[in-house]
Amino acid sequence: MTDVASQSSAPDDTRPTLTNRQGHPVYDNQNQRTVGERGPATLENYQFLEKISHFDRERIPERVVHARGTTAYGYFEAYGSFGDEPIAKYTRAKLFQEKGKRTDLAIRFSTVAGGRDSSESARDPRGFAVKFYTEDGNWDLVGNNLGVFFIRDAIKFPDFIHSQKPDPVTFEAGVANRAFDFFSQTPEAMHMVMLVFSPRGTPASYRTMQGFGVNTYKWVNAAGETVLVKYHWLPKQGVKSWTAADAAAVQAQTLGAHTKDLYDAIEAGDFPEWELNVQVMEDHDHPELDFDPLDDTKVWPEEIFPLRPIGKMVLDRNVTDNFAENEQIAFGTGVLVDGLDFSDDKMLVGRTFSYSDTQRYRVGPNYLQLPVNRPKAPVATNQQGGQMSYGRDNVGANPHVNYEPSITGGLKEATYPTHDEQGPVINGRLTRKRISRTNDYKQAGERYLLSDQWEKDDLVANLVGALQQCDRPIQERMVWHFLMVEDELGLRVGEGLGITPDDVRHLPPLQSQTLDEEEQARLANLG
């Protein structure tokens, strides 16, 4: 017996005994088994090999985006109504129906572009992903803190993300020239660029951010009638953001400010809350609007489509194992429950394939059997096998029957709902086309004009600071876009870069762009 081992087995020591994963007690965790005290080591040293080879496999691939994040638990409490109306008029989703009804949930907040150990003070959108463990199975609402997105077609996502990630040769991160090269060729990104480079791109904490579903979803009522919806989470703590200087000061001290803030608040019993609000539109293409309701680069004007509260979220518990609960948690936009549905939003459709695809690779094909991902509703499937399977879920009376249909046992289909497939009839020919109401600048311009002076100043300083690191043609095209967004913004950013409207007036619209009448008029009078 070694000295250390004898110390840890003092008779009054009530701590649990260390074992290996086979349940064998570990008598000596300090010394490998060797031939004589100076070695050599022996290959049958199971305890050492098991320990070191598990360590060798401690990392799984980090998320391709949103790698840095933090998870907490809580509950959703329904208000049971939709303003003055019963919510059942719009959706039959069970979690919303009854006033005071609680549904357990997990939430993961994240940054997007950095790696797993990157700074939480970085200028970046924040992920806001909520997993509701409902009685009808899981519902994931995978959103962000800014309400819109950079692109409107999922086919552009890998290119967009490559432009934000490190240089593939030098691995230099945050290269403004790469990011703005992509933005300068992507007019629909202007609304989101303005948000990310404003103070909202550096929230003061996860507790003081709004959350948005961003993409357009549907609700379905008992009669099978559908409406289009957008989700908004409003923090009871208020919205607070940092200037670039605030964020830099925090980053100089710590990379994990937001995780610590959330963790400490929950540990102290200061449970953060958000109210869930919803905007509703009739389910059609709304030709009267100057934007397409399925375009995720746009917000829906609140004066026409008011926010209506439907419940609140309270976070009251921290994770106990970061890897099991934060690294392995897996959200997806395809994870909906009865009463909720997809829209034809071309980003949403692409996302819905991407999430479970990456999770089968990142975590493994049986990721849904892990405790943090497993629904609290019963699961019974004929899926079997694959790496790290816990075994078939709920095999029923005759475990030999792992197929359906069968008259000898096994699982049966659920009773089909009384309604048929829902929503409008769709006709069209297969095509690859941009939507027609692109209107890429208007909402960005309105947002600029509505900002407080300090927010405008911070935005301009941040844009100039980033663009100063870019090639001249990229700078010129960005000034051109900002002049199209709003004269004052374009003039101020141009001034910071030494670029006047006359320097960019000759630039034609991008090949990928069709300007509407208002935009053509703006182009004719640029600056």
Ligand code: HEM
């Ligand atoms: C994470 C794809 C757009 C919010 C991810 C992941 C992928 C992905 C592959 C990693 C998932 C994992 O490893 O578990 C896409 C694609 C998009 C898209 C293909 C566009 C076509 C968006 C948009 C939002 C968003 C518009 C916000 C509304 C998130 C969030 C996470 C995430 C919050 C982190 C989830 C977590 O905390 O685990 N996305 N994404 N994504 N995405 Fe997206």
